[in-house]
Amino acid sequence: MKFLEIFIEKPRVLLLTLAFIILAGVSSVLSLPIQENPELAQRWGSVTTTYPGATPERIETQVVDQLERKLREVTDIDELDSIISQGFATTVVEFSQELDPELIEQTWSQVQDKMSLVEPFLPEGATISLVRSSGPPITNLYAIKWQGKDEPRFVMMSRIAEQLQTRLNSLDLTEKLRVFGAADEELSIKVDPSKLSSLGLTFADIASAISSIDAKKPIGLLSNANSSYLFKLKDSLIDISSFNEIPIKKENNQLIRLEDIAEINIQPVSPVEEIILHNGQRVVMVGISATMSQRVFEYVAQADSIVEELNESLPDEIVIEKIYDESVFVSEMFSNLSTSFFLATFFVLAFSFFFLGIRPGIIVTAILPFTVGLVLFGCNLIGLPLHQTSITGIIIALGLLIDNGIIVVEDYKYRRSKGLLPAESIKESVNHLFAPLAAATSTTVFAFMPIVTGEGSSIEFVSGMGITVIFSIISSLFLALVFVPVLMTYMEKIPFFKNIEISSEGYKNEFLLQKYRKFLFWAYKAPRRAISIALAFPLLGFISFAFIPKDFFPPEDRNMFQVRIELPKNASAEATLNKTLEVRQQIIDSELIDIDDEIWWIGSRLPRILMNVIGGDTKNANNNMAEGVYFAKDFYNMIDGLPQLNTLIAERNPDVRILVDNFFAGPPVFADIEYKIIGDDREVLGILGEELELIISNAPNIVLTGTDFSGYSTNIEFNIDTSNLYYSGLNPAIISNELFSMSNGVIVGTMLDGTKEIPIRLKGSNGLNGVIDQATLLTLPSESGLNYIENFGDSEITRKSGTITRLQSRKLNTVQGWVQTLTxxxxTEAYLEDKVAEFQSRLPAGYTLKQDGQADSRSQSQGQVYSSAVLFIILIIAGLVFALNSFKQMLLIFSCGMLCVGLSYLGLFIGNQNYGFIGLIGVVGLIGLSINDSIIVLSHIKEEANKRDITKAEVTEIVIRSTRHIITTSATTIGGFAPLLFGSIFFHPLAWGMIIGVLGATLLALLYVPAVYMNMIGIKD
Incomplete structure (x- = not known):
C-alpha cells in the first residue's frame, strides 16, 4: 500500500513511470528484428559423399559404414538415414528434439570433427562434405535474363550472376548466397580415342603432358645478403592456342601436338545438371538468405539498391529481375496482423465502455498501450523478434490483459458504493484481490508455459506466442494492482465525473436483471440444475472429439503451390526439362488456377523457399527431378482448383511420378503416409515393400505411392577377360581409367580466364554419355596397335535398383504415400491401421516396421507438449492450493479447467476445424484461462461466507455482483480472439477452441462453481 501512496501523492513519479513504459515500447518496435516466421534450431543436415563411378555397394562398404560408425559416437544424434546411389550418397543427420538450441552449433562441430577422422581412410577419389539443411529461408531471388534476339549466352549470364553474388555478399547480416542454373565453364579437351590409340598413347599420357607444362607452382627461392626473389616458370597455359601447341609425341621426326588429336575450346559443362525456368524462360538465378536477426524490409531495400546499381552497367541484352521477395509476404502478414490488432482493440474497448461505463472504460483503455509497451520492451530484452507467432500472442493477449483491470475496477466500484473512501477502497480491493488475481495469473502463465519450455521444432515454432502472452498477463497484473487504483483515485478528482455515481456507471437493464435473478435462484434452488446446464456443453465437446478430423499443422496460407516431377533415374536434366515444359503447358491450358508467376528448379530439389522446405542445397544425383513453385493470383481460387489440377496432371502423365500440392506450415514432413521396413536382405525388403505399397495404394484419397526400390537405373557392365588383356600387354586398371576419361572426363588442371579460374577437362570425343551402343567400340592402345574394348571381354546392359537406403546402419525400404490435395x-491412416497391423504380423523374423510421415510427426509434437504440461499442471494445482487454502476448493477450480478441454473440442467441432498441434495449443491455453473467472466468483462467495452464514438467495446476489466483470472479461477475451477468425487460417483452430471455450467457461463460473460450492459447505435455502 505504501508503494501505491507514492504514485497517489507524487503524480510526477507516476507520469515519468508511464512515459518510460511508452518510450521503451516505441524504442523496441524500432529496433526489434522483423521477419515472417520464428527461427527453428538447425537440427537437420546431411553428409554428402561423392565417389565418381563407384557402385552403391562399394560406397556403402568403403565410405558410409565407417562414416556412420563415427557419427554414432555423437550422443545427440537421434537418427541417421543414408541414401546411396551410383557415385553419390547422402547421410541425413537429425539431432534429438530434446537437444537445447544453445548446443546446436557445438554438436555440429562434433559432427565435423568425426568427419575429419574418417577422411584419411576414404578410398582415393571419394570426398565427404557437410551440408546444413536448415537456417533462414530465401529472402530474395534475382533472375539474370537474356533479352537479346540471338541465342542466350549462358556463360556471360553466369559471370554476371557471380558478380551479383559477390556484391550481395558484402551486405551485413547475410547468411547464405547461392547461384542456381549457372553454366559452369570449363576448358574442354575432346580427344579422338582412335587417334590416341594409334599413337600408342593413353588418356593418362595426355594428362601427364598437360601437367608437365602447367607451371603454377614456384620452383624455389633465390636470395642473397640483401634480398630474396621467388623463382618460377612463366605460366604458358593462358589461352586455347597455348593448349593447341602442347607437344604429346615425336613420331617420324614430326612433333605431334595436342591440336592434332583433340578439339579444344571453352564451353559450359556438358551435360547440364541444373536448369532454372522463370515463366518458361531459362534463366540464371541468385538466391540470398538473410540472417534471422534482421529487419527484413531494410535488408531487402539494401539488396535491391545493389541490384539496381549493377543493372545500370549491364548490356541491353541482359537484365536482372527480382522474381521472389519474402518481404512482400511479410508485409502482407503484418498488414493482416495489424488489422487483427486494431479490430481486437476496438472490440475490447467497446465492450469495456459498454459494460463498465466511461470512467472505468477510460482506465481499462489506458492499460492497453502500457501493457503492449511492457511486452515489446520484454521482447527487446530477451531478443525475441516480431514475427507471425509473437505478434499473434499480443493479439490474443489483448482480450486477457484487461481482465485483471476490469476485476479491480469492479471491486473498487463495489467498495465505493458501500460508502468507503477512495483510499480505503483501494486498500481493501488490493488486499482482497491480490491472492486470487495472482493465482489466476499464475495459472494462465503455467498454462502457456508448455509451449515456451517444451522441446522440439513444433514448440520452437509457436513459443513466441506463449512468451508474449505470458509477458502480457504479467504486465497486466502489475498495472491492475498498481496503476488502476491510482488512476481511479485521480479520475474521481476530475470535475466532469464529480456528479456521476461511480457505482451507477455501465450498462444496466432492470428487466434483464430480474429475469437473470429468477433464473439463478431457480438454478441454485436445486444445485443439480445449475451443474447439469454447465456440464452439458463440455460433455458434448468430449463426445464430438471422435468426429473431429486430425492433422499436424494447418496449410500455409500463402498463394503458393508446388509441383514435383520425377522421371526414371537415368533421365538427364535435358529430358527432365522437356517433360517439365510439357507439364507446365498442361497447367496453363487447364485454366483451373489463375497463375501469376512460376519458378522451376530442374535437376535439383526445391531450395529453402519456406522454413520447412529441406533438401535443395545440393544437386547431386537429381537430374531426373524437377520441382516448381507457382504463385496464384488468388489464394481461394488456388485452393479450389488444386485437387482437380492434381488429378488432371497425374492422368495426363502416367509415365512419370508427379504431384501437385499446397504448402503446409510447421516442421518439415516428407510424406503424408510413410512406413519404413527395416531388415538385412535387399531382395526381401523389395518384396515386402511392393506388398505394402499395394496396400497403401488401395487406401482412400491416395494419389501417389513409391518405395526406395521403385526406381531402377540402367548400367553397362563389362566382364573383363584377363587372359586376353595380359597377352595384349595391358593391365585391368587401364580399362577403367580409359573408360572414365572417355566418358565423364578427368580434371587435369585449371586455367585463369580473366578473373575466373576454370577447370581443364580431358575427355573422349565419341560421346559415350549420349550413345550407349558405342561403349564396346572404345579403343585401347596395345602392343599390336589399336584394339577395341570388346576384344577383352563381354558387356551387357543391366537394369537394377540403383539405391541402397539405411536407417541407423540397417538396410530399409521406405514406402510412402501422398493423399489428394486438401484431404x-x-x-487414410485410420483406414490403413488394421491392414498395416496385419501386414506387420506377417513380417519375417528380424524385420521390423516403423511408422513415419505426418502421423509420427504429429504424435511426437503432441507428446512433447503433454510431457511438458504435466509439470505445469502440478504447479497450477500447487498455486490453487496456496491461493484457496483448501484441497476441496482446489479440486473444484481444477475440474473447471478439465471441463474446458471438452469446451475446446466443441469449439473445433462447431468451427469445422481440425485437431492438430495448433488446436492442442488452444486446449492447453484454455485450461489456464478458463479458471480465472471461477476463482474470482469463488473468492467473492467465500468472502461473504467467512463473515456469516449465507443463504442461496445471498449467493444469487453475490453472483449477480460478479456477473458484470465476468461477462466483461469474457467478452473482451472473445474480442481478442475473434479477429483471428478473419486472418490467417493458421490460427483458426486456436481461435475457435478459445472462443467457444471462454463462453462455456463463463457458464462454469456462474453456475457450476457456486452450485458445487453450496453443496460443499451445505448452504441452505
Missing part, C-alpha cells in the same frame, strides 16, 4: 492423411 487429411488421418482419414
Amino acid at each position: 487429411l492423411p488421418s482419414e
